[in-house]
Amino acid sequence: MSVRNLIEKNSQSMTPSERKLTAVLLSDYPFAGLASIQELAERAEVSPPSISRFVTKIGLSGYAEMQRSLIAEMKDGDRSPVEIHATGKQIEGGYLSGFLSRAVGQMQSAGAAITEGQFNRICALFADPKRNIYALGGRISDTIAQHLSFHLRQARAGVFHIPRDPERWPEYLLRMKPGDVLFLVDFRRYQPNLRRLAKQAADRKAQVVLMTDKWMSPANKYATEVLAVPIEISTIWDSYAAALAVTEAMATHVAEEDWEATRQRIEAWDAVRQTEQESSS
Structure with a gap:
């Protein structure tokens, strides 16, 4: 089961601070979870021990295991291309169709983040x-x-x-x-x-x-x-x-x-x- 699915499975029992952490993790999945625990704690405005408890709560042994799981997901090609932002790339071909295509990808990313x-x-x-x-x-x-x-x-x-x-x-x-x-x-x-x-x-x-x-x-x-x-x-x-x-x-x-x-x-x-x-x- 992916880290995203583990989070989804446990979402109903999360505290307000855990929901903030979830939002940060899923908004830039899986890269947010590859930062150091101190960096993630600062970004989500929670403490490192709170992150450790969260990781245990969703069924993992610790932060290191969560990072290994995320890296494994990346290697397995689990991350959809529509979740990768095409920063700096101009729209080629028909502008309207290209723009709408990017908008569709954006909506699909929203569905994964929430x-x-x-x-x-x-x-x-x-x-x-x-x-x-x-x-x-x-x-x-x-x-x-x-x-x-x-x-x-x-x-x-x-x-x-x-x-x-x-x-x-x-x-x-x-x-x-x-x-x-x-x-x-x-x-x-x-x-x-x-x-x-x-x-x-x-x-x-x-x-x-x-x-x-x-x-x-x-x-x-x-x-x-x-x-x-x-x-x-x-x-x-x-x-x-x-x-x-x-x-x-x-x-x-x-x-x-x-x-x-x-x-x-x-x-x-x-x-x-x-x-x-x-x-x-």
């Missing part, structure tokens, strides 16, 4: 009617947060998109109750104010779900769940195609899990929209 266990845990948080959901992203990545909040609002009540103006954030922070969820999206060229917002939400006992990249937003220090999605496709800008796909998968899964309630809410939503259109015409 376990089904983690996906289901986060969807359960989003679906819990006792929890309010707050969403916000960075300068460009806020479109991902808006996408999630718009679709979740059609499926359930208590979903809020936080405005980008930090002067308005106290209003939303003061609403947060213990157990509520803050969904943050922060990719490289990270925003310091999102780190501060994550800390303030965590101080209020909210659950911070962070979507970031393999380099890890500083906000990950306060996150209970970290979704490390690939964003590199060797073009002038990073691509958020995989991030959007993961976001749509979460919103769709939440909506379909209780379809009867979702159907009733969408019908009521559309009825209000229709009334507004008729009154304005």
